[in-house]
Amino acid sequence: MLLNKLTALGLLGLLGAASSATGQGLGNSPYSRLGLGDVNPNTGGVRQQGMGGVGVAAPNTAQVNELNPALIYYNNRTTYEVAAIGQLKRLRSGSASQVDGGASLSYLAFAVPISRRWGLAAGLKPYSTVDYKTAIISPVQGTTDAQVLEEYTGSGGLSEVYLSQGVRLAKGLSAGVTTSYVFGSVDQSTTALLVAEGQTAESLSRSADIRHTEYSDLTIRLGSHYRYELSSKYNLNLGAVYTLQSDMKGYRERRVERQDVNGITIESLQLDPSSRGQTVVPSNLQIGLGLDNNKTWTLNADVSRQQWSKFEAFRLPSEVKPATPLYQDTWRGALGGELTPDPGSVDSYFKRVSYRFGVSVAQLPYRPGGVTQYDRAISWGFMFPFPTASPLDATSMNLAFTYGQRGNQDLVSGTAQRNIKEDYVRVQLGISLNNRWFLKRKVE
Secondary structure (H helix, E strand, C coil): CCCHHHHHHHHHHHHHHHHHCCCCCCCCHHHCCCHHHHHHHHHHHHHHHCCCCCCCCCCCCCCCCCCHHHHHHCCCCCCEEEEEEEEEEEEEECCCEEEEEEEEEEEEEEEEEECCCCCEEEEEEEHHHHEEEEEEEEEEECCCCEEEEEEEEEEEEEEEEEEEEEEEECCCEEEEEEEEEEEEEECCCCCCCEECCCCHHCCCCCEEEEEEEEEEEEEEEEEEEEEEEEECCCEEEEEEEEEEEEEEEEEEEEEEEEEECCCCCEEEEEEEEEEEEEEEEEEEEEEEEEECCCCCCEEEEHHHCHHHHEEHHHHECCCCCCCCCCCCCCEEEEEEEEECCCCCCCCCHCCCCCEEEEEEEEECCCHHHHHCEEEEEEEEEEEEECCCCCEEEEEEEEEEEEEEEEECCEEEECCCCCCCCEEEEEEEEEEEEEEECCCCCCCC
16 A cells, blocks of 8 residues: 555656646647637546536546536545646648647646535646747838748747636535636747848848736636436436636736847837736536446546637727627537446456547637638546555556647638648546545444
8 A cells, every 4th residue: 555655646747847847838829829829628537528528517526526526526535636748749731741749737726525425626727828820921012032930939828727616506406516716827928030132141130029928817617417217227417617708807018029040139119018908718518417226337428618709818998899799609519438347356457457439520720811710629648546445545557648630721811821730649647546435433
């Protein structure tokens, strides 16, 4: 038992060190230039990711399902969970391509049963990620030898600290609420370098528009779940999650600079020293349906819809709201399941291993050139229990793999440029520790 705990704690330390050594970024993504970046669609932890991001109606006792706060009630043991994520991607646009990648902390989670009817969970997870660098070379109109090199770079992102509660209201019926504090900052810069024939490097200079924006706000997520016994062998699960609209407060600092060709500042001018505004993040509705036999397998389907047409990027009180929406409404659908051949097997370790699979498709909020973009993915994963697990103390290692494609290479309407397509492979590694607290000891 002690070896089991020491091994798990060692793995937790390695995950924490790996995640702190890396940043939030998972590789260059030009789409993260828009809005708050790549926003987390609330698709759960390693278990849910291995099933294609489903879990609204998939109760589990061994891992923390913070996707739906109503399911926290099912954690009957104190559970610690930490995970790291890595991604390798290939970006393509016409004949140009680039390979990039990165790794970061995926999430931290802790759940504890307060009573037979009430569970509590807390954790930290990413809310959005900004990581991009794009360069565009274009000729200067009216000239034959001058060109402009424009570079767009961005980094940072937002994190979410949450507290979730799940309560059993009646037989099979539970409800929950998650209160989160979202915070973080985004750094973005746009530079332009004019190059004409005959110029030397010493005579070149570029202009830069640099913005630093800090965000913070409270968000609320409501969840419900109903479990109905179809027979002595099968259970039907229904779940729903609703994330309320968030009016996120922001503070922006902006300055313009003149730099040399190496990016060294020559002159700098501060603009808008105290610019406070807000960003509107629309509500999100998720619905899930699941079927299980309460022992060895579960099959689930989730759908979600978010009104991204109501999204408003950071805007000062003096600025006019754009007449046309920046984004379009989105939807996501996923199907996934989990199989554990024999959780109590003593003659075969691999019968105690859980095998997960899933597929998903999502419509993205942005439409470059009026063309709708999609994210299609297949997922698979495993849960490996430590051999020394017992009813009072158990540890498991979870793995999830996802291969997906996002975007397309269609021509942008009215230009000679093509959209960007991303092929990615994503890996998540997590460790779960389960302990039973508050046991009353009996003396015989």
